[in-house]
Amino acid sequence: MLSTNEIIHEAEELPAEELAVVVDTLLRFLNRQDTAIDKQWTGIAQRRLEELRSGEVAAVPGEAVLSRLQRRFPA
Numbered sequence: 001m002l003s004t005n006e007i008i009h010e011a012e013e014l015p016a017e018e019l020a021v022v023v024d025t026l027l028r029f030l031n032r033q034d035t036a037i038d039k040q041w042t043g044i045a046q047r048r049l050e051e052l053r054s055g056e057v058a059a060v061p062g063e064a065v066l067s068r069l070q071r072r073f074p075a
Contacts, residue, residue, distance in 0.1 A: 002010070011022060051057045 052059060
């Protein structure tokens with residue numbers, strides 16, 4: 001089995017696209033997802049999408065949101 005330093009050295013030699021796959025895979029191992037929470041978020045996202053499609057709520061352009069945040073939290 002390779003040592004940590006050997007793995008890092010080999011990773012440094014990978015093309016960016018392959019390194020991105022390795023990093024993504026490692027992050028998934030570290031950040032295992034809770035399926036119950038994922039189901040809840042999926043339900044919320046579906047409900048919000050329906051609210052948008054039905055006209056119950058209106059979308060706010062990203063520029064307007066950022067502008068409000070910058071006024072509320074000046075740098």
